Amino acid sequence: MSDCLSKSIMILQKEYPMVADFLSSFNLKPEDDSKNFTEIVNELPASYFEDQATDADQLFELFQEFINGLEDTQTVQSIDSLEVLAGKDKSGNSESCNLNLIPGEITCIVGPTGSGKSRLLADIEWLANADTPTGRTVLINGEKADDSKIAQMGGKLIAQITQNMNFVLDMSVEEFLRMHAQSHFMLNVEEVITEVIKLANDLSGEPFQPDTPVTFLSGGQSRALMIANVACVGQAPIVLIDEIENAGVNKKKSLDLLVKKDKIVLMATHDPLLILLADKRVVIKNGGMHKVIETNSIERDFYSELEQLDNKLQLTKDYFRYGNELKKVGDIY
């Protein structure tokens, strides 16, 4: 018998408080919580199964699935380090450094076009084990992916945010978020939906409604929705971002949001504002990790100066985008 079917409800509830929600959603009100799930179900009268249109085997199966889901969720939440061990650059020379990432920290990947930034993201996405063109190895909590449960959890460990977030689903924003929140066993689904939509609208500055079909969202709106969703609903502790500079979202707010949720954030970018917002950056040269630079205080101070320049550039873009014609310099600001 599976462990969760033979453990007392009292013990299971200590490990997983959400067991109470499972029981109440099936109208099960055990009077004696020292009994296990099997005993509770076996004592139910036939009328219960008729009312619920289910049977004992189905309840056992659903309960096991539910507990497995909770176990997976707890495992992915306990990531406290990600390490990329050096492999080879494009010429086959050993890379100069490893890369260590921890929750609540933003790391940028910088380097010229074609240098290998996306390759590094892909190595992490695949939890490389000396089996990609770079020969890198990714360690999670100091362990190789194939050494633990992590291998099965690849999909739940890592969330990706890319330039191309195309939806093909025929559903509204609200339905999409509800489906996602339910699949993550969230308790307060409706509150979460409201929070994610509010955040996404704040990030893109181009509001949409709960009943907007996801296929109607603009590029900026869909990326904002993904970022808010990854931050609030997704339990993935590692977020990989490929270029959000032209994404039509507020970059600083987006990063603040992810960091507040204690995610490991790794972002390939050419944008100096994003680079200066990060805690550190790994420099890629000829496909290899060349060095890791911590953002220093001079760079942090330079950020505000650069931000003012960026705001000016943004105003200029909007000026022309909205059909204005420049008559004298100074009209824009």
Ligand SMILES: Nc1ncnc2c1ncn2[C@@H]1O[C@H](COP(=O)(O)OP(=O)(O)OP(=O)(O)O)[C@@H](O)[C@H]1O
């Ligand atoms: N260490 C390596 N060994 C072998 N091939 C590599 C290595 N690093 C990168 N490559 C290959 O080099 C090519 C360019 O890399 P990649 O697309 O990651 O560059 P990039 O820096 O993301 O470029 P861009 O800034 O234009 O997006 C890819 O085909 C990638 O697989």
